[in-house]
Amino acid sequence: MYIFKLAFRNILGAGLRTWLNVVALSFSFVAIIFLQGIYTGMNDQVEQATIDAFYGGGQFWEKSYDPYDPLTLDDAHAPLPASLEDLVKSGQAAPLLIRPAAIYPEGRFRTILLKGIAPQQNVLSIPSSLLKDGEGLIPALIGTRMAKSTGLHKGDELTIQWRDAHGTFDARTVVIADIVRTSVQEIDNGQVWIPLDQLQSLSAMPGHATMVVLKRNTQPPAMLQGWEFRSLDYLLQDLHAVVRSKRIGGSILYLVLLFLAMLAIFDTQVLSIFRRKKEMGTLMALGMTRWSIIELFTLEGGLHGILAACVAALYGIPLLGYIARTGWELPGAADTVGFAIGEKLFPTYSAGLIVGTTVLVLLVTTIVSFLPTRKIAQLKPTDALRGKMS
Amino acid sequence: MAPRTHSTTPETKNSTLIRTENLDKIYPLGLNTLKALNHVNLSISKGEFLGLVGPSGSGKTTLLNIIGSLDSPTSGSAEVLGRKIESLSHNDAARLRNKHIGFIFQTYNLLPVYTVFENVEFPLLLLGIDSSLRKIRVMDALEWVGLADRADSKPAQLSGGQSQRVAIARAIVKRPELVLADEPTANLDAENSHHIMKTMQQLNKDLATTFVFATHDEKVIGYVRRKISLVDGRIEKDEKQPRR
């Protein structure tokens, strides 16, 4: 116990140097928690937005539909079974028809997915009500990414070409009714949204749909002939896999931050063991064993971590709390992160994240503090007293 | 470990505290070796006030370090307070120093971040003595050296003489049987040298603590009651001196 007291006296006695280390370490503390919080918050937000905009409470897929195989799209359409039709009528579900098509923005050929959605639906957050008839032209919605990659603006006209149910090529001009600011790639990239009934009639597929999206928390009807139910969990699998793979990238940043902080501690520790030879000799002459001295120096290093946790709490809790309340703006960073994000990011700090980071930082600080002290184990008292390296 | 009494009774006054037999210390020196101590045979009794003198390089520090269990002999034997230095483990040696031996160094070796009080308290912390008793003992020790009023100062705020007196207080606060002092006056002026020698002389008288000095300072030599002269690692003379 006395060693704890001595260690405390020593590092407080070291003054400025201690506080520089403590402050540096506390920055890492706060930065790690902040970044992980941002990261978790971002994933939560993307997940929520994707659910709201596209996944809903799960989807029924026409049996031949396979999102990874565009060739299946030709046949992936069928009239709604009665039970789904009922859900749609009661506003509990929204049918979507998906057709392959081509556009020629700026004269270049590009394949797209033409998606039909009922303008009056309120199952998904897509602002389908913007699909109002405009002067005889079919109104269309596209996302911000799609607008960027095609150079299209609100009010632009666009020719879309597709094949109808009989395999006949047909073309129509649509007008971009609006550009949807969205964070969800699933409703944006390579897609053009038009009113469902128009797509059905143009394709000669009246009453057909490729999928039916249930409203959140709607009980799915039992097995339906020719339709496959994909639960929300199933739909989120891909997103979770992406999050997992990105998490490795996130951890690298985490480790780099930790490493930089540890470098400061390690450096202090090596320096103090080098400079405080004579002090160690004195401690030995006063009757401390080498192991007690190792303990003392390790504890001194480790206490930096504890002080840093306290200092980090001092400014970190108000700071991170403030950001969690008001959100964090990430201008333009969306695409570099690979996720599209909403206007503002709200970090999520879990207790596990905070406790885990604290334990990790304390553990690593202690280990890093211990490593250079092993030299002391070979130190001869007489050499130490003369301030000599051994 | 046999319990030892800290006070010295008349019967034990002449009992042997330190005994060396054919003590050799050989250092490697390039391809050769250097004999820093050469067959040193020495016996020191409780309560002595003794000086190891001799020219630079004669082996004073080496002998003092071995007696203090900071170093071990190459051959021969050194028995201190009934323990054979050559066969002590590192931890046993630390315990011996902790409980029974006080050190005073030429450069004081105070811990700079601690106050005077905390420096003197240090050996008692190691011994696990509780705080109220520690306070009494530390203040006692500071009284002995005349620095009770500087308890809250930091070493950097003290003069050399004051620093060395703090070091003396630290060495004697645990009432050790033996205090070893290597050139305690080398960094002090004459007045301060006399002052600290008088302090130690008084402690020797009052507490019957045995003092062994390594020095070539004539002022120190004037105080010691037994003078052992070393030359090239050998004892050349062993003289008693009258008390001053």
Ligand SMILES: Nc1ncnc2c1ncn2[C@@H]1O[C@H](COP(=O)(O)OP(=O)(O)OP(=O)(O)O)[C@@H](O)[C@H]1O
């Ligand atoms: N660690 C060491 N390695 C090699 N040689 C050493 C070592 N320590 C001391 N010596 C040598 O042993 C001899 C005795 O040294 P010691 O320090 O005991 O002398 P001293 O009498 O204390 O001298 P001084 O009055 O200068 O302090 C010297 O020749 C010294 O160079």
Ligand SMILES: [Mg+2]
């Ligand atoms: Mg010497």
